[in-house]
Amino acid sequence: MRVSTISIYKQATYQLGRLTSDLNEANEVVSTNLKISSASDDPSGMKQVLTINSDLAALDQYQVNVDQAQNILTTAETALDAMADQLSEMKLLASSLANASASYQERSDAADSMQVYLDSLMDLANTDAYGGYVFGGDDNQTTPFTYDDDDNPTRVTYNGSSDAVNISISQNTTVSLDCCGSDMFYEDEIIVDTTNNQIVFTEDVDKGEDNILTIETTITSGTYSKEELAGVVAQTLSKASEEYGYGVVYEVEYDEDSNAFSIGTDGADTTTTATFQNIETETVRVANFESLSQDFDDVEIQIINDSALTEYTPDDGLEPLTLTYTGDGTWKVSNDPGYGLNAEIGATDDTIEIDVNDDGESDIIIDLNEFPEEGTSISFDITEGYENTSILTDLGFDAQTVTLSPVSSDTPVAGAVTVAPGENNTIDFTETTVDKEISVQLTATIDAGPYADSESYAEAVEEALETASAENGNRVNYSVEYDENNKKFTISEDIDTGRRLESFTLLFSSGTNTDSSASFNLGFGDQDVSSGPVEGKEATWSIWDTVLDFKEALDSDDVDGIQRAMTRLENHYESLTSSMSTVGSIYNSTTITEATISDSDLTLVSQRSTVRDADTVEAIMNLKSAQTVYEAALSSTSSVMGLSLVDYM
Secondary structure, three states: OOOOHHHHHHHHHHHHHHHHHHHHHHHHHHHHOEOOOOOOOOHHHHHHHHHHHHHHHHHHHHHHHHHHHHHHHHHHHHHHHHHHHHHHHHHHHHHHHHOOOOOHHHHHHHHHHHHHHHHHHHHHHOOEEOOEEOOOOOOOOOOOEEEOOOOOOOOEEEOOOOOOOEEEEEOOEEEEOOOOHHHHOEOOEEEEOOOOOEEEEEEEOOOOHHHOEEEEEEOOOEEEEHHHHHHHHHHHHHHHHHHHOOOOOEEEEEEOOOOEEEEEEOOOOOOOEEEEEOOOEEEEEEEEEEEEOOOOOOOEEEEOOHHHOOOOOOOOOOOOEEEEEOOOOEEEEEOOOOOOOOOEEEEEOOEEEEOOOOOOOOOEEEEOOOOOOOOOEEEEEEEEEEEOOEOHHHHOOOOOEEEEOOEEOOOOOOOOEEEOOOOOOEEEEEEEEOOOOEOOOEEEEOOOEEEOOHHHHHHHHHHHHHHHHHHHOOOOOEEEEEEOOOOEEEEEEOHHHOOOEEEEEEOOOOOOOHHHEOHHHHOOOOOOEEOOOEEEEEOOOEHHHHHHHHHHHHHOOOHHHHHHHHHHHHHHHHHHHHHHHHHHHHHHHHHHHHHHHHHHHHHHHHHHHHHHEOOHHHHHHHHHHHHHHHHHHHHHHHHHHOOOHHHHO
C-alpha cells in the first residue's frame, strides 16, 4: 500500500514541530538556568517554588520589621542616655546648692536654668523615629508629653498609651519595644528618707481646744511601691494615734485605676476629726558663705545640732559671723551674734568645728577642702529658716491641710422636732461598698409626727436609714447618735456586726427630694456630705514633677526641697539607666533574630534552587542532543520531500 504524499508531509511537519518545541525548551533552560519556569513545566515543583517564594517574601518583611525595631531602639537608647546625662548634671547642681555655703542668689540663678533643663528633657521625651513618637507607646502619632501652659508650665501631661509597640519578627514571634513614656519617666517606687518622712496631724473630739492633740510621727526610711507606702503610712498613723492620740485606726489605700491615694479610717471612731498638716516648720540655716583673699571651690558646711543655734546674725547682711585664719592653726572670731564664742577657735587642717553652746560637741562643721592661707577670712550668716519634710505631697495632697471628719452636724441643734410629710421627712443617700460598688439613690423616709427630744428623733432617723438600705441597698446597720454636750448629730455605719461600706453619702444637695430634706433638723447645710476617705490628686512621681519641684525649691531658697529633689533625681537616674539596659537587651534579641532570618533566607534560597534551577552541564548536553535530533530530522524530511512522480514510475 502506498502512503500518500500529503500524509508524509503532515507527519514530517508534526515531528519537526515537536522537535522544534523540544529544542526551544532546551534552549530556554540553558539561557535562564531554570528547569521550571511555569506550572506546565512541573506542577508539583512549581507549587514548591511558590511556597518557598512566599516564605522568602515573609522573611523580607520580617527583616524590614527588625530594621524598624532596631532604628526605634537605637533612637530610644540615645535619647535616654542624653536624659540621664542631664539628670546627672542636675543632681550635681542640687548637691552643691543644698550645701549651706550656697547663697540665695546662686539658688535663684539656678532656678532660671531649670526651664532649660525641662525643655530639653521634654524634647528628648518627644523624640520621633520611623514616623512615630518613640516614647508614646502604641499611640505613637500623638505628641506624648505636653505642658499645661507653654509659657509657665506647672505640670506635664502624658498623652500616649501605656501599651508598648509590638512588632512581628517571625511567624509566631513578636517583640515588644517596651518604650512607653508612662513606664520610663514615671516611678513605681519612691525613696522615703529624712526629706519626706514626716506626718504632722491633729485629732479633735470636739471637746474644746484643750482636747485637741497634735501628733508628729515619722515613717521608716526605705524604698516603697505605692501599695507598700499606703500600708506603711496607715500603720504609722494608727500606731501614733494609739500612743499619742485617741486610738483612731487609719486606712490608707492606693487605687491603681486613678493612680491616687486616699486617707480614711476603719469606721469604728465616729467622733474624731483628724487634720493632716502639710506645713513648714521653723529651723535654722547657715547661708551667704563668703571668703576673702582666697577662693574655696568646694566648701561643705554641716549643721550638726540645729537646736543649739538660737542666735541669728543681723538680717541686714552687714555683720556676718567672721573667722580669720591666724596661720598657726587657729581662727580669730569676730561679729559673734551672741553665743559667747572664744576669741579664737582651733582647727584641724582644713576643717573648722564650732561648738556654739560650749557642751564639748561640734554644732557646725566647715570643711574648706583646701588649706587656708594666713590672713584668709571666711564669713557666713546664721539665719532662721523653714523646712517641710511631709510625705503628704508624695501622696498627692498638696493642700496645706487635709481634714478627715465624721459625718456630724455642721451647727448645733436642740429641742423638739416635728416631722411632716413632704416638708422635712426624707434623706436621700447612696452607699459605696468596700468593693467600690455604688448603690442607686436610696431615700430614707422618717416617720411623721412630733419628737419630744433629739434622742428619739435620732432613733427615728436611724430606723429610716436602715429600712431604705434593707429595701434597695446593702442591708447596712446605721448608728445615729446625738451628743448633748455639743448639740450635734453623728451618722455612721454600725460596724459591730461587720463592715459593709467604704462610705455613704448624704445627698442634701444633689438628691431628688431636697425640698423635703431633713438636713436642717439634723444640723447640716445644703451640701452633700460623705463619710468616705479623702482622696488626693494623681500621684505621678515623674521626672517632670521632680524638675518642677526642684525649680520651686530653688526659687524659694528651700534647702530641704533641694535635698528632696537630689534624692529623687538619683532615683530617676537609676531608673533611666535600667531602662537603657532593657532597651539594649531588646536590641540584642533583634540581632539574634536578624541572624536567624539570614540563615532561614539562605536555606530557602538553596531549597528553591534545588527544585527550580537547572544543572548547567546537563542542560547544555540536552540542548546539544536536541539540536542533533532536530538537524537529523530536517535532513530526513528534506530527503522525503524531495521525491518526484518519476520515482514512482
